[in-house]
Amino acid sequence: MAPCHCNCRAPISHLLLPSHPPPPSSKPSNPHPRSVNPPPSTSRTKNPSSRRLFLLAAAAAGAANVPHCRALEGFDPVSPEERSASAAKSRRIAEAVGLLEKGRELQAQGDFGKALFYFTQVIEGYKDFALSEYARVGRALALYEVGNREEAIAEMEDVSISLKGYPEVHAALAAALYVDKHAPLLAENQFTIATLLDPHYTDLSYVKETKHWPPSLVSSLRQFITLT
Template sequence: MGSYKAQIPHLHLLPPPNPNAKTLKPPLLSPGISTRRFLLFSLSSTCTLALVNAKLLHSGFMDALASSFDPLSQAEKDASSLVSRRVSEAVELLERGKELQAQGDFPKALQFFTSVVENYKDFAFSDYARVGRALALYEVGDRDEAIAEMEDVSISLKGYPEVHAALAAALYADKHAPLLAENQFAIATLLDPHFTDLSYVIETKHWPPSLVSSLQHFITLS
């Protein structure tokens, strides 16, 4: 018996199996639960994709609608185009008149200023052409009309210092009305004191020599 026990491995050292112990197995999902989760995931993905497609479709529709929508009729477009063209023409004539005035060519400047006044008087800026026209008229010798133009523009452009200064010079030199001239010059110099400087009206405002002379007489009370 002793030799037999020696030949058997040390089985007696291994613990006997516990009949009460349960073998651990990985949990298995119920087929019903797995199917339900798959359906919910598929449904969510489908809804998300449908929502994205709907947004893209709506965005494309709105872009197409915006690009095709035009609040202006063809008649309104034509009228707007006509106004824009007339404004460009008037501004070009006005600028050309100012260039000729700066060059000392007052007869030609008078033609451009008069063209603006006669053909584009429905535009507010035509009053500035009237100022240039009045200065040119004064230089070419039509002083009564020039003063009448200045008086009228001094009302429509009340607060525009140049026309008040020009009117002051003309009223003093040609109409012998020193009090009226003082009132006009007070308005002009209150708005822009530069008009007390003869070099300013010559070099910056490009006044004609005759009007510069009248302003000098007024300033020196001669």
């Protein structure tokens, strides 16, 4: 049999290629892969001498502020004139309160003549204080007792406006309007205000023993309550 001279070798390219190519990857390749070793931080590459200079500058600034802080410790925002004015006003308030309390004490003792004097002192000497309005209430009650009822009622009417909502003056005005002015409707309006604010004013023993009203005004309130 004659030998076969045909070329039976497979092409090299056929041998190099796999019979079944691998499936394409689901993740696209990163054209710019992240560096494994990132460059060192710039904060670590700073010159150590700059840090020392910063610390020295901070220490120098703190030392420079020490005299300033000591000066602030001795600083007083209140001037001597303001301090003196405040002390003078405190003395005046204490004086006014003392006179008002003395008037109320004499009123409780039944000495309405002397009580009138002290209440008037508060009104005339300390009218710039709000407590002078309460002295006017005491003065009106004292005036009613000593016989000056017209002035007493005028005082009550005026204070009922400046101290609107103060039940005592509304109750006193109701009693006076009913007896001395024969104005039952006005008296009823004033008494309604008083008793809405403080129901105690329907009790005669309360105005006599607790509020220390003068006997004449207690009598007027009795007449109003009993409609006699």
